[in-house]
Amino acid sequence: MVPYSLPKVLIIKPPPIFLQFENQFSRHFHFLKAYESHQPLPAFLAAAAATGVSAMFVTRNGPPITGADVLDYIPSLRCIVTSGIGLDYIDLDECRRRGIVVANAAGASSADCADFAVGLVIDVLRKVTVGDRFLRSGGGVGGGEVRLGRRLGGKTIGIVGLGAIGSGVAKRLHAFNCRILYNSRNKKPSVPYSFYSNVCEMAADSDLLVICCSLSDQTRHLINKEVLTALGKDGIIVNVARGPIIDEKELVRSLLEGRIAGAGLDAFEHEPSVPQELFSLDNVVLAHHQASFTEDCFQDLFELVKGNLEAFFANKPLLTPVV
Amino acid sequence: MENNTSDHKPVIIIHRLPSCESFLTNHLTTTYTLLDPIAAAGPEPAAVRAYLRLHGSSARALLCVEPIPLGSDIMDCLPSLECIVSATTGTDHIELSECRRRGISVTNLGDAFSVDVADYAVVLLLDVLRNVSAGDRFVRVGSWVEQPEFSLGFRISGKRVGIVGLGNIGSRIAKRLISFGCSIAYNSRKKHPDVPFPYYNNIHELAIHTDILILCCSLTDETRHMINKDVLTALGKEGVIINVGRGALIDERELVRFLVDGRIAGAGLDVFEDEPTVPKELFGLQNVVLSAHHAVCTHQSFKAIIDVVLANLEAFYSNKPLLTPVNL
Numbered sequence: 001m002v003p004y005s006l007p008k009v010l011i012i013k014p015p016p017i018f019l020q021f022e023n024q025f026s027r028h029f030h031f032l033k034a035y036e037s038h039q040p041l042p043a044f045l046a047a048a049a050a051t052g053v054s055a056m057f058v059t060r061n062g063p064p065i066t067g068a069d070v071l072d073y074i075p076s077l078r079c080i081v082t083s084g085i086g087l088d089y090i091d092l093d094e095c096r097r098r099g100i101v102v103a104n105a106a107g108a109s110s111a112d113c114a115d116f117a118v119g120l121v122i123d124v125l126r127k128v129t130v131g132d133r134f135l136r137s138g139g140g141v142g143g144g145e146v147r148l149g150r151r152l153g154g155k156t157i158g159i160v161g162l163g164a165i166g167s168g169v170a171k172r173l174h175a176f177n178c179r180i181l182y183n184s185r186n187k188k189p190s191v192p193y194s195f196y197s198n199v200c201e202m203a204a205d206s207d208l209l210v211i212c213c214s215l216s217d218q219t220r221h222l223i224n225k226e227v228l229t230a231l232g233k234d235g236i237i238v239n240v241a242r243g244p245i246i247d248e249k250e251l252v253r254s255l256l257e258g259r260i261a262g263a264g265l266d267a268f269e270h271e272p273s274v275p276q277e278l279f280s281l282d283n284v285v286l287a288h289h290q291a292s293f294t295e296d297c298f299q300d301l302f303e304l305v306k307g308n309l310e311a312f313f314a315n316k317p318l319l320t321p322v323v
Numbered sequence: 324m325e326n327n328t329s330d331h332k333p334v335i336i337i338h339r340l341p342s343c344e345s346f347l348t349n350h351l352t353t354t355y356t357l358l359d360p361i362a363a364a365g366p367e368p369a370a371v372r373a374y375l376r377l378h379g380s381s382a383r384a385l386l387c388v389e390p391i392p393l394g395s396d397i398m399d400c401l402p403s404l405e406c407i408v409s410a411t412t413g414t415d416h417i418e419l420s421e422c423r424r425r426g427i428s429v430t431n432l433g434d435a436f437s438v439d440v441a442d443y444a445v446v447l448l449l450d451v452l453r454n455v456s457a458g459d460r461f462v463r464v465g466s467w468v469e470q471p472e473f474s475l476g477f478r479i480s481g482k483r484v485g486i487v488g489l490g491n492i493g494s495r496i497a498k499r500l501i502s503f504g505c506s507i508a509y510n511s512r513k514k515h516p517d518v519p520f521p522y523y524n525n526i527h528e529l530a531i532h533t534d535i536l537i538l539c540c541s542l543t544d545e546t547r548h549m550i551n552k553d554v555l556t557a558l559g560k561e562g563v564i565i566n567v568g569r570g571a572l573i574d575e576r577e578l579v580r581f582l583v584d585g586r587i588a589g590a591g592l593d594v595f596e597d598e599p600t601v602p603k604e605l606f607g608l609q610n611v612v613l614s615a616h617h618a619v620c621t622h623q624s625f626k627a628i629i630d631v632v633l634a635n636l637e638a639f640y641s642n643k644p645l646l647t648p649v650n651l
């Protein structure tokens with residue numbers, strides 16, 4: 001029984017939030033799911049457009065939302081909602097040109113992402129995950145070598161991108177007596193941390209780099225060989241942003257050759273593929289893009305996506321508009 | 324180790340496990356003559372005591388290298404003993420009442436490690452609630468490529484944290500967790516007058532009113548197995564326990580049962596009742612983080628051990644106030 005009275009929303013590939021809350025979402029919207037259809041995508045999109053579908057729920061795991069790949073087939077589209085923060089896979093200029101409003105999940109996951117970033121920082125410094133792995137393989141307390149870690153207090157942390165997540169990381173690490181530096185597009189007024197317009201210079205002055213910025217043409221491979229060299233052989237890098245911000249091949253090389261001391265990585269260039277060479281390293285902690293993965297965060301994201309869609313269908317301003 | 328008292332260097336007895344020579348002793352030999360009964364006479368307790376009775380009669384100081392029992396049986400062999408320098412934070416391994424009776428001072432490591440232990444308690448909490456180590460396992464075994472996602476963790480902000488023992492370590496843990504948006508309550512022997520957090524004089528009550536218990540108190544007769552079946556039940560199905568104190572603070576068999584049955588939500592454990600043994604039932608659990616008594620293990624702390632031990636010995640032998648005396 002299809003509830004025709006509910007507003008229609010198109011989904012090409014299901015976002016994690018959708019998979020988690022499909023029942024709840026389906027009480028409010030009728031979803032047209034390309035991923036459950038045998039039709040080739042263009043045909044499915046055209047058929048959906050024929051029904052007048054005006055909203056789409058997207059994820060970075062799906063196809064890039066460009067004119068040629070997607071938008072050309074859905075002239076009826078007026079609203080795109082994502083449950084993530086990243087927008088690099090959406091052609092925002094094209095959306096603007098076509099009068100399509102876009103909403104992301106800005107703010108909803110900042111605290112959880114900051115928490116996870118700090119967890120990776122301390123885990124790498126204090127060798128927690130490798131220690132747990134050692135015990136589970138039968139190591140025994142006191143049976144193996146003492147794995148000396150490094151004290152967090154007094155370390156200089158270089159934060160790349162001082163948005164909501166970066167600020168959250170700074171606030172938390174400040175409580176551990178770290179010194180905070182930051183690099184971002186513009187200096188932020190009334191922020192007590194030292195600003196660096198050049199990420200390489202900041203890396204040279206930092207013990208750890210924490211990547212919290214968005215992915216754009218300017219930040220793609222921002223962390224390259226030069227930056228990693230500046231960070232140095234005692235340096236540690238933590239990434240809770242997007243994989244392509246780091247030149248991954250160069251990062252792997254640096255780690256294998258001991259040119260940096262360790263890494264905590266929640267994002268990779270070609271997820272879910274992770275460079276196999278990292279699996280043999282004890283000074284690396286690997287995560288599966290889980291920085292926002294808490295029950296509360298998913299609940300908040302569900303409410304936000306639902307709220308944005310409801311606002312659109314009620315001709316009201318989006319809650320968290322980007323375009 | 325040679326018993327050479329003719330060079331007039333003050334004598335220090337070394338009290339250690341048979342299995343390990345300590346990195347500390349290298350830093351002592353220039354200033355002190357070390358009597359190491361295990362090195363000289365072997366690990367058998369009767370041989371150790373015989374050696375001490377024969378060679379240790381003038382020894383005024385003893386260095387306790389790790390938290391192994393030090394009681395009247397050893398003290399009886401050392402009639403000149405006046406000072407025990409323990410290269411540990413805890414002193415539950417020393418018969419303190421005997422020390423008091425005999426007028427023997429005891430020093431520990433004071434505040435040297437508190438920062439590192441506090442940081443470690445926080446990272447154990449983050450790891451358990453946010454599946455850091457579990458996520459790493461998931462990726463390393465190749466699961467991410469095969470299945471979309473793993474289970475969700477828990478938001479830290481808003482969690483009610485109960486700290487057991489609000490000393491140098493507990494107070495630092497509180498400061499750190501506040502920056503994550505947690506609320507703090509505590510249990511300790513006495514209420515601290517100038518502390519803004521709610522106090523519970525009863526661990527059971529604390530467990531009822533908190534989501535996460537963090538143990539950072541010392542092990543005494545009163546605190547042994549303080550975390551028992553009743554307290555774990557009070558903590559509840561969504562509760563998490565972090566232990567950076569001593570294994571015996573928790574009834575470990577009961578804890579393992581609760582974890583295996585899913586009657587609490589998870590645990591971060593740096594210490595165990597019977598180290599080096601870790602209960603095997605824990606190895607298969609995704610919601611537990613296991614650690615080999617590493618909360619103090621940083622380069623900075625190890626340097627601090629040397630500094631504090633040397634400073635206490637120097638103070639003792641120059642009749643100056645001890646740096647980090649323990650209240651007996």
